[in-house]
Amino acid sequence: MAGHIKLSELPKGASATVRDYPKxxxxxxxxxxxxxxxxxxxxxxRAAPLGDPIEIKVRGYHxxxxxxxxxxxxxxxx
Amino acid sequence: MDPQSSPAxxxxxxxxxxxxxxxxxxxxxxxxxxxxxxxxxxYPGVTVEKKVGTAYSQHGQPLTVIDLxxxxxxxxxxxxxxxxxxxxxxxxxxxPMPDRIxxxxxxxxxxxxxxxVHQILDLCRPVILVLNMMDLAARSGLNVRAAxxxxxxxxxxxxxxxxxxxGVIEVKLAMSRAELPLPRHAWNVPQAIASAVxxxxxxxxxxxxxxxxxxxxxxxxxxxxxxxxxxxxxTPLSPQTAAILTGWQRRWEREGxxxxxxxxxxxxxxxxxxxxxxxxxxPTGPSASDRIDAVVTHPVWGWIVLGGVMALMFLSIFTLxxxxxxxxxxxxxxxxxxxRHSFPEGAxxxxxxxxxxxxxxxxxxxxxxxxxxxxxxxxxxxTGYMARAAFIMxxxxxxxxxxxxxxxxxxxxYACAIPGIMATRTIEDEKDRLTTILVxxxxxxxxxxxxxxxxxxxxxxxxxxxxxxxxxxxLLMYGLGTVGAFTFAWFFKKTLLKxxxxxxxxxxxxxxxxxxxxxxxxxxxxxxxxVRNAGTVILAISIVLWFLAAFPRAPEGAxxxxxxxxxxxxxAGRVLEPALKPIGFDWRIGIGLISSxxxxxxxxxxxxxxxxxxxxxxxxxxxxxxxxxxxxxxxWPDGRALFTPLVCLVxxxxxxxxxxxxxxxxxxxxxxxxxxxPAFQIxxxxxxxxVLSLIVYQSGRALGF
Numbered sequence: 001m002a003g004h005i006k007l008s009e010l011p012k013g014a015s016a017t018v019r020d021y022p023k024x025x026x027x028x029x030x031x032x033x034x035x036x037x038x039x040x041x042x043x044x045x046r047a048a049p050l051g052d053p054i055e056i057k058v059r060g061y062h063x064x065x066x067x068x069x070x071x072x073x074x075x076x077x078x
Numbered sequence: 079m080d081p082q083s084s085p086a087x088x089x090x091x092x093x094x095x096x097x098x099x100x101x102x103x104x105x106x107x108x109x110x111x112x113x114x115x116x117x118x119x120x121y122p123g124v125t126v127e128k129k130v131g132t133a134y135s136q137h138g139q140p141l142t143v144i145d146l147x148x149x150x151x152x153x154x155x156x157x158x159x160x161x162x163x164x165x166x167x168x169x170x171x172x173x174p175m176p177d178r179i180x181x182x183x184x185x186x187x188x189x190x191x192x193x194x195v196h197q198i199l200d201l202c203r204p205v206i207l208v209l210n211m212m213d214l215a216a217r218s219g220l221n222v223r224a225a226x227x228x229x230x231x232x233x234x235x236x237x238x239x240x241x242x243x244x245g246v247i248e249v250k251l252a253m254s255r256a257e258l259p260l261p262r263h264a265w266n267v268p269q270a271i272a273s274a275v276x277x278x279x280x281x282x283x284x285x286x287x288x289x290x291x292x293x294x295x296x297x298x299x300x301x302x303x304x305x306x307x308x309x310x311x312x313t314p315l316s317p318q319t320a321a322i323l324t325g326w327q328r329r330w331e332r333e334g335x336x337x338x339x340x341x342x343x344x345x346x347x348x349x350x351x352x353x354x355x356x357x358x359x360x361p362t363g364p365s366a367s368d369r370i371d372a373v374v375t376h377p378v379w380g381w382i383v384l385g386g387v388m389a390l391m392f393l394s395i396f397t398l399x400x401x402x403x404x405x406x407x408x409x410x411x412x413x414x415x416x417x418r419h420s421f422p423e424g425a426x427x428x429x430x431x432x433x434x435x436x437x438x439x440x441x442x443x444x445x446x447x448x449x450x451x452x453x454x455x456x457x458x459x460x461t462g463y464m465a466r467a468a469f470i471m472x473x474x475x476x477x478x479x480x481x482x483x484x485x486x487x488x489x490x491x492y493a494c495a496i497p498g499i500m501a502t503r504t505i506e507d508e509k510d511r512l513t514t515i516l517v518x519x520x521x522x523x524x525x526x527x528x529x530x531x532x533x534x535x536x537x538x539x540x541x542x543x544x545x546x547x548x549x550x551x552x553l554l555m556y557g558l559g560t561v562g563a564f565t566f567a568w569f570f571k572k573t574l575l576k577x578x579x580x581x582x583x584x585x586x587x588x589x590x591x592x593x594x595x596x597x598x599x600x601x602x603x604x605x606x607x608x609v610r611n612a613g614t615v616i617l618a619i620s621i622v623l624w625f626l627a628a629f630p631r632a633p634e635g636a637x638x639x640x641x642x643x644x645x646x647x648x649x650a651g652r653v654l655e656p657a658l659k660p661i662g663f664d665w666r667i668g669i670g671l672i673s674s675x676x677x678x679x680x681x682x683x684x685x686x687x688x689x690x691x692x693x694x695x696x697x698x699x700x701x702x703x704x705x706x707x708x709x710x711x712x713x714w715p716d717g718r719a720l721f722t723p724l725v726c727l728v729x730x731x732x733x734x735x736x737x738x739x740x741x742x743x744x745x746x747x748x749x750x751x752x753x754x755x756p757a758f759q760i761x762x763x764x765x766x767x768x769v770l771s772l773i774v775y776q777s778g779r780a781l782g783f
Contacts, residue, residue, distance in 0.1 A: 035190045048473060052472070053469065064472075064586055
């Protein structure tokens with residue numbers, strides 16, 4: 001999986017395509033339902049002032065999630 | 079005319095349910111449709127707010143409108159969302175299954191919004207789709223073609239700007255239509271799970287008495303809703319259907335099929351096809367919201383903005399609230415006097431004046447503060463800043479196991495715990511919410527201020543208390559309460575309310591100008607809920623406290639202090655003295671503790687009565703003597719001074735922790751739907767207060783203070 005990184009490691013302002021995603025546990029299912037799916041393009045907007053949580057842009061809206069959740073999402077930078 | 083979809087054919091008013099994502103403008107639309115004709119209550123058995131209103135059709139026919147809690151999906155993750163799901167599916171006995179569904183979406187965020195719509199269309203019920211925030215969509219370069227969407231879905235689609243009332247008439251017109259088409263909603267359930275869906279559908283129809291059409295929707299829902307939240311008042315699944323479901327889940331787990339993801343993916347694929355036809359995009363630069371966020375969530379500016387907003391909030395509470403508070407104080411006193419002069423002397427009159435009026439008045443006086451807080455909380459929610467505050471504070475709150483959503487409720491509790499506790503409804507996770515409710519009253523509220531001030535005055539010798547001492551002691555008390563609140567939050571999350579790992583998946587909605595009508599309505603509605611629900615409990619406790627202080631009756635002409643000393647409260651104070659002595663209090667302070675269970679600031683007035691009068695030898699002089707002198711003159715029977723600096727400090731510490739507020743008790747009862755939690759809260763808070771007081775007093779004594 002060359003070039004694949006965690007969503008939480010994406011640099012600020014960079015966009016990436018979601019690739020892999022563990023089998024849905026409770027909170028990850030909600031992340032899917034919010035539109036973060038394999039193949040979806042996400043943009044890392046910023047981290048909160050204390051570094052966590054992070055803000056991403058997906059399907060035209062802004063979503064925050066904790067780094068511990070973003071760690072599970074594997075993305076491929078564009 | 080099909081009688082099923084004709085409102086006129088129903089004996090009762092047709093029931094509409096308003097459903098939508100959080101921040102979609104759902105409540106604004108609900109307010110616009112129903113105006114002030116709303117009723118707020120709880121769904122029985124759960125602490126989920128039930129809002130029902132009446133709207134009128136074009137022909138003046140009344141329509142019942144239920145405002146369901148906002149959700150992103152019918153696969154519920156919180157009790158609020160479970161109620162939305164269950165009402166829509168007709169699973170709740172006390173709420174009629176809606177005849178028609180009014181689905182509201184944020185047009186500037188159509189793709190994600192249509193996920194919920196997609197699930198709702200499965201229900202095969204008449205649906206009206208309201209495309210809200212069309213102005214916002216246009217500004218972000220989106221041309222949403224409502225007519226095309228209407229054609230694709232086969233249901234009425236109405237563009238709307240609920241905040242300024244545009245499109246509301248059109249929504250009402252659609253609601254007034256005698257017949258509504260059922261959605262044309264053909265989508266192929268993915269192959270991998272199709273046979274499971276049909277099997278479940280058949281079982282739901284046969285064993286759970288579901289209508290054939292909605293059985294399919296339920297079958298689909300069962301597959302995404304697997305760690306489904308059950309709330310009381312909802313019918314459980316039949317054993318046959320449950321067995322089929324577990325059978326399939328086992329099989330898929332063996333095969334490695336991620337069935338719920340397949341379903342979500344299939345829905346988004348269908349939505350994607352739809353939106354490419356319906357939405358035309360023109361690229362635009364960063365939106366106003368993006369530019370605001372660059373400042374508001376900036377590592378440096380973000381803190382300054384947050385601090386500024388909070389400072390403004392507290393400044394308004396403490397400056398603006400003063401006038402109406404004095405006014406209420408005067409009115410309550412006036413009413414008491416009027417009753418005293420207009421009615422014959424007797425226990426009934428005293429019950430009315432000293433019990434009901436004075437007791438309820440002691441809580442009512444905080445109503446202006448509570449209203450201003452509700453106003454600010456409504457404003458923060460309405461503009462979208464609330465989510466930013468949660469975003470900024472999440473990291474800090476996560477240290478004690480909470481999430482950013484607990485921040486505003488806890489902060490509001492510095493003014494008054496009542497609105498803080500009522501604002502915890504925005505916390506999705508039930509355990510987080512309960513933890514926040516339990517610790518919120520530890521934040522030093524404004525009712526503690528008079529107690530702190532009195533004790534600081536008694537503690538520091540000399541007529542003028544140096545400002546620095548005053549401020550220092552004050553800060554110490556606020557700090558103590560804050561540390562206490564976070565320590566207990568951490569402790570409860572580790573033990574009593576241990577939950578799943580925290581989740582913080584939250585939308586940051588675009589900033590909006592607040593709809594002042596909505597904020598005002600929100601404020602009024604919260605106030606009514608507080609007065610109506612807490613009112614009875616507060617009245618009952620007031621009367622009990624009055625009875626304790628007024629009986630048995632002292633002989634005619636005895637001073638007020640004498641009456642109080644000989645009353646049940648006085649006797650209770652004496653009975654409690656063995657427990658109070660180790661923390662340096664005598665029975666007279668005990669009376670103050672008992673009577674200030676009504677509200678903390680009552681301690682000041684009851685202490686004034688009990689101590690001024692205890693020097694009965696001085697007669698009228700004692701009455702006139704300032705409270706400070708009276709406190710300084712108070713002695714133990716052996717002649718030692720009662721209010722030593724150490725005792726004053728201990729009393730302050732006691733008041734930081736002890737649960738001395740019947741308004742809070744009443745609100746916690748309402749918000750947790752049981753007496754168990756308020757009882758626990760009284761026990762743990764007052765217990766902590768006693769233990770800490772004991773430690774401080776005894777170590778102080780040992781050190782020679």
